Amino acid sequence: xxxxxxxxxxxxxxxxxxxxxxxxxxxxxxxxxxxxxxxxxxxxxxxxxxxxxxxxxxxxxxxxxxxxxxxxxxxxxxxxxxxxxxxxxxxxxxxxxxxxxxxxxxxxxxxxxxxxxxxxxxxxxxxxxxxxxxxxxxxxxxxxxxxxxxxxxxxxxxxxxxxxxxxxxxxxxxxxxxxxxxxxxxxxxxxxxxxxxxxxxxxxxxxxxxxxxxxxxxxxxxxxxxxxxxxxxxxxxxxxxxxxxxxxxxxxxxxxxxxxxxxxxxxxxxxxxxxxxxxxxxxxxxxxxxxxxxxxxxxxxxxxxxxxxxxxxxxxxxxxxxxxxxxxxxxxxxxxxxxxxxxxxxxxxxxxxxx
Numbered sequence: 001x002x003x004x005x006x007x008x009x010x011x012x013x014x015x016x017x018x019x020x021x022x023x024x025x026x027x028x029x030x031x032x033x034x035x036x037x038x039x040x041x042x043x044x045x046x047x048x049x050x051x052x053x054x055x056x057x058x059x060x061x062x063x064x065x066x067x068x069x070x071x072x073x074x075x076x077x078x079x080x081x082x083x084x085x086x087x088x089x090x091x092x093x094x095x096x097x098x099x100x101x102x103x104x105x106x107x108x109x110x111x112x113x114x115x116x117x118x119x120x121x122x123x124x125x126x127x128x129x130x131x132x133x134x135x136x137x138x139x140x141x142x143x144x145x146x147x148x149x150x151x152x153x154x155x156x157x158x159x160x161x162x163x164x165x166x167x168x169x170x171x172x173x174x175x176x177x178x179x180x181x182x183x184x185x186x187x188x189x190x191x192x193x194x195x196x197x198x199x200x201x202x203x204x205x206x207x208x209x210x211x212x213x214x215x216x217x218x219x220x221x222x223x224x225x226x227x228x229x230x231x232x233x234x235x236x237x238x239x240x241x242x243x244x245x246x247x248x249x250x251x252x253x254x255x256x257x258x259x260x261x262x263x264x265x266x267x268x269x270x271x272x273x274x275x276x277x278x279x280x281x282x283x284x285x286x287x288x289x290x291x292x293x294x295x296x297x298x299x300x301x302x303x304x305x306x307x308x309x310x311x312x313x314x315x316x317x318x319x320x321x322x323x324x325x326x327x328x329x330x331x332x333x334x335x336x337x338x339x340x341x342x343x344x345x346x347x348x349x350x351x352x353x354x355x
Contacts, residue, residue, distance in 0.1 A: 002084075002085055005081060006091065007090075007097035008033055010092070012159070012269075015270075027350055034053050042054060055080060056077075087107075088108075093117075098123065107352060110128040113159055122145050135156045169257075172253070173256040184223045185224045186213070186224070186226070187275075188228065189268050190227065190229070209309065210240045226246045228271070234247045258278060277331055279330070285309065
Protein backbone atom coordinates (compact mmCIF):
# COMPACT_ATOMS: atom_id res chain seq x y z
CA UNK A 1 0.00 0.00 0.00
CA UNK A 2 1.27 3.52 -0.78
CA UNK A 3 0.04 6.99 -1.61
CA UNK A 4 -0.18 10.04 0.64
CA UNK A 5 -0.70 10.24 4.40
CA UNK A 6 -2.26 13.49 5.68
CA UNK A 7 -2.29 14.38 9.38
CA UNK A 8 -5.28 16.61 10.29
CA UNK A 9 -5.26 18.19 13.74
CA UNK A 10 -7.77 21.08 13.79
CA UNK A 11 -11.13 22.07 12.24
CA UNK A 12 -9.39 24.56 9.92
CA UNK A 13 -7.05 21.82 8.73
CA UNK A 14 -10.05 19.55 8.14
CA UNK A 15 -11.68 22.20 5.94
CA UNK A 16 -8.50 22.79 3.96
CA UNK A 17 -7.40 19.19 3.56
CA UNK A 18 -10.93 18.06 2.72
CA UNK A 19 -10.59 20.11 -0.46
CA UNK A 20 -7.08 18.76 -1.07
CA UNK A 21 -8.19 15.14 -0.61
CA UNK A 22 -10.99 15.54 -3.16
CA UNK A 23 -8.51 16.87 -5.72
CA UNK A 24 -5.98 14.11 -5.02
CA UNK A 25 -8.58 11.38 -5.32
CA UNK A 26 -9.70 12.81 -8.67
CA UNK A 27 -6.09 12.29 -9.79
CA UNK A 28 -6.24 8.66 -8.68
CA UNK A 29 -3.96 9.14 -5.66
CA UNK A 30 -4.60 7.03 -2.56
CA UNK A 31 -4.98 9.18 0.57
CA UNK A 32 -4.76 7.99 4.18
CA UNK A 33 -5.87 10.55 6.78
CA UNK A 34 -5.08 10.60 10.47
CA UNK A 35 -6.23 12.85 13.28
CA UNK A 36 -6.15 12.89 17.09
CA UNK A 37 -8.64 12.73 19.92
CA UNK A 38 -9.74 16.36 19.87
CA UNK A 39 -13.44 17.19 19.90
CA UNK A 40 -13.51 19.93 17.27
CA UNK A 41 -11.25 18.19 14.77
CA UNK A 42 -13.08 14.85 15.02
CA UNK A 43 -16.47 16.57 14.84
CA UNK A 44 -15.49 18.59 11.77
CA UNK A 45 -14.17 15.50 10.01
CA UNK A 46 -17.47 13.72 10.70
CA UNK A 47 -19.41 16.78 9.54
CA UNK A 48 -17.46 16.84 6.27
CA UNK A 49 -17.66 13.08 5.80
CA UNK A 50 -13.86 12.80 5.64
CA UNK A 51 -12.62 9.54 7.14
CA UNK A 52 -9.52 9.71 9.34
CA UNK A 53 -7.87 7.27 11.74
CA UNK A 54 -7.72 8.81 15.22
CA UNK A 55 -4.29 8.41 16.83
CA UNK A 56 -3.29 9.95 20.12
CA UNK A 57 -4.78 13.01 21.77
CA UNK A 58 -4.58 16.76 22.21
CA UNK A 59 -1.99 17.59 24.88
CA UNK A 60 -4.04 20.24 26.69
CA UNK A 61 -2.66 23.51 28.06
CA UNK A 62 0.53 22.40 29.84
CA UNK A 63 3.95 21.90 28.30
CA UNK A 64 4.29 18.51 29.94
CA UNK A 65 0.90 17.43 28.60
CA UNK A 66 1.83 18.53 25.09
CA UNK A 67 5.17 16.72 25.26
CA UNK A 68 3.60 13.50 26.50
CA UNK A 69 0.88 13.65 23.82
CA UNK A 70 3.58 14.28 21.19
CA UNK A 71 5.59 11.21 22.20
CA UNK A 72 2.46 9.04 22.23
CA UNK A 73 1.41 10.20 18.76
CA UNK A 74 4.86 9.61 17.30
CA UNK A 75 4.65 6.02 18.50
CA UNK A 76 1.18 5.54 16.99
CA UNK A 77 2.12 7.21 13.69
CA UNK A 78 5.32 5.16 13.45
CA UNK A 79 3.29 1.95 13.53
CA UNK A 80 0.68 3.34 11.12
CA UNK A 81 3.12 4.70 8.53
CA UNK A 82 5.14 1.50 8.71
CA UNK A 83 1.97 -0.41 7.83
CA UNK A 84 0.54 1.98 5.22
CA UNK A 85 3.98 2.76 3.75
CA UNK A 86 3.05 6.16 2.23
CA UNK A 87 5.24 7.72 -0.45
CA UNK A 88 4.68 11.13 1.12
CA UNK A 89 3.39 12.66 4.38
CA UNK A 90 1.54 16.00 4.41
CA UNK A 91 0.47 18.11 7.37
CA UNK A 92 -0.22 21.63 8.56
CA UNK A 93 3.15 21.58 10.32
CA UNK A 94 2.23 18.68 12.58
CA UNK A 95 5.32 18.07 14.74
CA UNK A 96 4.40 14.40 15.15
CA UNK A 97 3.86 13.79 11.43
CA UNK A 98 7.05 15.62 10.45
CA UNK A 99 9.20 13.77 13.02
CA UNK A 100 7.74 10.37 12.19
CA UNK A 101 8.14 10.88 8.46
CA UNK A 102 11.75 12.00 8.97
CA UNK A 103 12.49 8.98 11.14
CA UNK A 104 11.12 6.64 8.48
CA UNK A 105 12.84 8.48 5.59
CA UNK A 106 9.52 9.59 4.07
CA UNK A 107 9.38 13.10 2.53
CA UNK A 108 7.18 15.54 4.43
CA UNK A 109 5.30 18.51 2.93
CA UNK A 110 4.31 21.25 5.36
CA UNK A 111 1.51 23.76 4.92
CA UNK A 112 1.43 26.74 7.28
CA UNK A 113 0.08 30.28 7.52
CA UNK A 114 1.00 30.94 11.17
CA UNK A 115 4.65 31.86 11.75
CA UNK A 116 3.58 33.22 15.16
CA UNK A 117 3.06 29.58 16.23
CA UNK A 118 6.79 29.18 16.72
CA UNK A 119 6.83 25.84 18.54
CA UNK A 120 5.19 23.82 15.76
CA UNK A 121 7.28 25.63 13.13
CA UNK A 122 10.54 24.82 14.94
CA UNK A 123 9.55 21.18 15.29
CA UNK A 124 8.31 20.63 11.74
CA UNK A 125 9.88 22.93 9.16
CA UNK A 126 13.52 21.76 9.48
CA UNK A 127 12.25 18.25 8.74
CA UNK A 128 10.11 19.24 5.74
CA UNK A 129 11.01 18.95 2.07
CA UNK A 130 8.87 21.94 1.11
CA UNK A 131 6.55 24.46 2.74
CA UNK A 132 3.41 25.87 1.12
CA UNK A 133 2.25 29.21 2.51
CA UNK A 134 0.28 32.38 1.61
CA UNK A 135 2.20 34.93 -0.44
CA UNK A 136 1.79 37.71 2.13
CA UNK A 137 4.12 35.97 4.61
CA UNK A 138 7.77 36.96 4.00
CA UNK A 139 10.14 34.03 3.46
CA UNK A 140 12.37 35.29 6.28
CA UNK A 141 9.52 34.53 8.73
CA UNK A 142 9.97 30.86 7.83
CA UNK A 143 13.72 30.73 7.21
CA UNK A 144 14.40 31.55 10.85
CA UNK A 145 12.84 28.20 11.73
CA UNK A 146 15.28 26.21 9.60
CA UNK A 147 13.81 25.83 6.14
CA UNK A 148 15.54 27.24 3.06
CA UNK A 149 14.03 29.90 0.82
CA UNK A 150 14.15 27.54 -2.17
CA UNK A 151 11.89 25.09 -0.32
CA UNK A 152 9.16 27.70 0.25
CA UNK A 153 6.29 27.70 -2.27
CA UNK A 154 3.82 30.57 -2.04
CA UNK A 155 0.22 30.68 -3.24
CA UNK A 156 -1.59 33.93 -3.84
CA UNK A 157 -4.46 33.34 -1.44
CA UNK A 158 -5.48 32.98 2.16
CA UNK A 159 -6.36 29.43 3.19
CA UNK A 160 -10.16 29.96 3.55
CA UNK A 161 -10.30 30.71 -0.18
CA UNK A 162 -10.11 26.91 -0.60
CA UNK A 163 -13.63 26.46 0.74
CA UNK A 164 -15.18 29.90 0.18
CA UNK A 165 -14.90 30.31 -3.59
CA UNK A 166 -18.41 30.05 -5.10
CA UNK A 167 -19.84 29.44 -1.60
CA UNK A 168 -23.40 30.59 -0.85
CA UNK A 169 -24.61 30.68 2.80
CA UNK A 170 -27.53 28.40 3.68
CA UNK A 171 -30.48 29.74 5.68
CA UNK A 172 -30.74 26.33 7.33
CA UNK A 173 -28.32 27.49 10.03
CA UNK A 174 -30.75 30.24 11.03
CA UNK A 175 -33.53 27.72 11.63
CA UNK A 176 -31.13 25.48 13.55
CA UNK A 177 -30.54 28.24 16.11
CA UNK A 178 -33.96 29.88 15.95
CA UNK A 179 -32.46 33.09 14.55
CA UNK A 180 -34.61 35.79 12.99
CA UNK A 181 -33.00 37.07 9.76
CA UNK A 182 -34.79 40.40 10.23
CA UNK A 183 -32.86 41.09 13.44
CA UNK A 184 -29.10 41.73 13.80
CA UNK A 185 -26.92 38.68 14.44
CA UNK A 186 -23.55 38.93 16.21
CA UNK A 187 -21.38 35.82 16.05
CA UNK A 188 -18.46 35.40 18.45
CA UNK A 189 -15.51 33.01 18.27
CA UNK A 190 -13.50 32.92 21.54
CA UNK A 191 -9.75 32.47 21.53
CA UNK A 192 -7.98 29.13 21.36
CA UNK A 193 -6.90 29.14 24.99
CA UNK A 194 -5.07 25.79 24.87
CA UNK A 195 -2.78 26.76 21.97
CA UNK A 196 0.97 26.44 22.48
CA UNK A 197 1.63 29.89 21.00
CA UNK A 198 -0.35 31.48 23.85
CA UNK A 199 1.68 29.76 26.55
CA UNK A 200 2.47 32.36 29.20
CA UNK A 201 -0.17 34.72 27.73
CA UNK A 202 -3.32 32.85 28.66
CA UNK A 203 -5.55 35.82 29.37
CA UNK A 204 -8.88 34.58 27.99
CA UNK A 205 -10.71 37.51 26.39
CA UNK A 206 -14.10 35.76 26.68
CA UNK A 207 -15.05 37.41 29.98
CA UNK A 208 -14.28 40.88 28.63
CA UNK A 209 -16.32 40.20 25.48
CA UNK A 210 -19.18 38.83 27.61
CA UNK A 211 -19.28 42.02 29.70
CA UNK A 212 -19.42 44.16 26.57
CA UNK A 213 -22.18 42.02 25.05
CA UNK A 214 -24.24 42.23 28.26
CA UNK A 215 -23.90 46.01 28.17
CA UNK A 216 -24.86 46.11 24.49
CA UNK A 217 -27.98 43.99 25.00
CA UNK A 218 -29.28 46.53 27.55
CA UNK A 219 -29.50 49.17 24.82
CA UNK A 220 -30.04 46.83 21.85
CA UNK A 221 -32.26 43.96 23.06
CA UNK A 222 -33.13 43.19 19.43
CA UNK A 223 -29.65 41.80 18.80
CA UNK A 224 -29.14 38.02 18.63
CA UNK A 225 -25.80 36.64 19.80
CA UNK A 226 -24.24 33.27 18.95
CA UNK A 227 -21.00 32.04 20.54
CA UNK A 228 -19.15 29.36 18.59
CA UNK A 229 -17.62 27.39 21.46
CA UNK A 230 -14.18 25.77 21.53
CA UNK A 231 -13.00 22.32 22.63
CA UNK A 232 -16.58 21.08 23.00
CA UNK A 233 -16.82 23.14 26.19
CA UNK A 234 -20.22 24.76 25.66
CA UNK A 235 -20.91 24.88 29.41
CA UNK A 236 -17.89 27.14 29.94
CA UNK A 237 -19.28 29.73 27.54
CA UNK A 238 -22.86 29.41 28.80
CA UNK A 239 -21.61 30.31 32.26
CA UNK A 240 -19.55 33.20 30.90
CA UNK A 241 -22.10 34.74 28.51
CA UNK A 242 -25.38 33.89 30.26
CA UNK A 243 -28.80 32.81 29.04
CA UNK A 244 -29.34 35.69 26.61
CA UNK A 245 -26.70 34.22 24.30
CA UNK A 246 -26.91 31.07 22.17
CA UNK A 247 -23.86 28.76 22.43
CA UNK A 248 -23.00 26.02 19.94
CA UNK A 249 -22.66 22.54 21.41
CA UNK A 250 -21.39 20.83 18.27
CA UNK A 251 -19.78 21.64 14.95
CA UNK A 252 -22.14 23.74 12.84
CA UNK A 253 -22.15 25.22 9.35
CA UNK A 254 -19.82 28.00 10.40
CA UNK A 255 -19.39 29.40 6.89
CA UNK A 256 -23.13 30.02 6.57
CA UNK A 257 -23.44 31.37 10.10
CA UNK A 258 -20.69 33.89 9.39
CA UNK A 259 -22.05 34.77 5.97
CA UNK A 260 -25.47 35.57 7.44
CA UNK A 261 -24.14 37.47 10.46
CA UNK A 262 -24.46 41.22 10.86
CA UNK A 263 -21.14 41.38 12.71
CA UNK A 264 -18.41 38.99 13.77
CA UNK A 265 -16.16 39.26 16.83
CA UNK A 266 -13.17 36.96 16.42
CA UNK A 267 -10.51 36.03 18.94
CA UNK A 268 -8.89 33.54 16.58
CA UNK A 269 -7.55 33.41 13.06
CA UNK A 270 -9.53 31.20 10.69
CA UNK A 271 -13.08 32.41 11.29
CA UNK A 272 -11.88 36.01 11.27
CA UNK A 273 -10.54 35.47 7.75
CA UNK A 274 -13.66 33.50 6.75
CA UNK A 275 -15.96 36.32 7.84
CA UNK A 276 -13.78 39.04 6.33
CA UNK A 277 -13.61 37.32 2.93
CA UNK A 278 -17.42 37.10 2.91
CA UNK A 279 -17.72 40.84 3.47
CA UNK A 280 -19.04 40.64 7.03
CA UNK A 281 -17.90 43.45 9.37
CA UNK A 282 -15.22 41.96 11.63
CA UNK A 283 -13.85 43.12 14.96
CA UNK A 284 -10.75 41.20 16.02
CA UNK A 285 -10.26 40.63 19.73
CA UNK A 286 -7.32 38.32 19.07
CA UNK A 287 -4.69 38.76 21.83
CA UNK A 288 -1.79 38.73 19.35
CA UNK A 289 -1.08 40.35 15.99
CA UNK A 290 -0.59 38.09 12.99
CA UNK A 291 0.52 38.72 9.43
CA UNK A 292 -2.78 37.47 8.00
CA UNK A 293 -4.84 39.63 10.34
CA UNK A 294 -2.73 42.71 9.64
CA UNK A 295 -3.21 42.13 5.91
CA UNK A 296 -6.99 42.04 6.33
CA UNK A 297 -6.84 45.19 8.45
CA UNK A 298 -4.89 46.98 5.70
CA UNK A 299 -7.52 45.88 3.21
CA UNK A 300 -10.23 47.47 5.37
CA UNK A 301 -11.94 44.14 6.07
CA UNK A 302 -11.07 43.85 9.79
CA UNK A 303 -10.75 46.36 12.60
CA UNK A 304 -8.73 45.62 15.72
CA UNK A 305 -10.51 45.98 19.05
CA UNK A 306 -8.24 47.85 21.37
CA UNK A 307 -9.46 49.43 24.57
CA UNK A 308 -12.99 50.37 23.49
CA UNK A 309 -14.64 47.18 22.24
CA UNK A 310 -18.08 48.53 23.14
CA UNK A 311 -17.55 51.67 21.08
CA UNK A 312 -16.28 49.61 18.16
CA UNK A 313 -19.38 47.41 18.32
CA UNK A 314 -21.74 50.38 18.24
CA UNK A 315 -19.82 51.95 15.37
CA UNK A 316 -19.96 48.78 13.28
CA UNK A 317 -23.66 48.25 13.97
CA UNK A 318 -24.36 51.76 12.67
CA UNK A 319 -22.87 51.12 9.23
CA UNK A 320 -25.21 52.17 6.43
CA UNK A 321 -26.52 49.74 3.77
CA UNK A 322 -24.32 51.54 1.23
CA UNK A 323 -21.22 51.06 3.40
CA UNK A 324 -22.03 47.38 3.92
CA UNK A 325 -22.53 46.87 0.19
CA UNK A 326 -19.14 48.43 -0.56
CA UNK A 327 -17.50 46.27 2.13
CA UNK A 328 -18.97 43.12 0.64
CA UNK A 329 -17.93 44.12 -2.87
CA UNK A 330 -14.36 44.77 -1.67
CA UNK A 331 -14.23 41.38 0.05
CA UNK A 332 -15.67 39.42 -2.89
CA UNK A 333 -13.32 41.16 -5.32
CA UNK A 334 -10.36 40.20 -3.14
CA UNK A 335 -11.57 36.60 -2.81
CA UNK A 336 -12.13 36.30 -6.57
CA UNK A 337 -8.56 37.45 -7.25
CA UNK A 338 -7.16 34.73 -5.02
CA UNK A 339 -6.15 31.37 -6.40
CA UNK A 340 -7.36 28.15 -4.81
CA UNK A 341 -4.78 27.04 -2.20
CA UNK A 342 -6.07 23.47 -2.28
CA UNK A 343 -5.23 23.24 -5.99
CA UNK A 344 -1.69 24.50 -5.38
CA UNK A 345 -1.20 22.07 -2.49
CA UNK A 346 -2.58 19.13 -4.47
CA UNK A 347 -0.38 20.10 -7.42
CA UNK A 348 2.73 20.21 -5.23
CA UNK A 349 1.87 16.79 -3.78
CA UNK A 350 1.35 15.31 -7.24
CA UNK A 351 4.62 16.81 -8.49
CA UNK A 352 6.60 15.35 -5.57
CA UNK A 353 5.04 11.91 -6.09
CA UNK A 354 6.20 11.99 -9.72
CA UNK A 355 9.83 12.75 -8.86
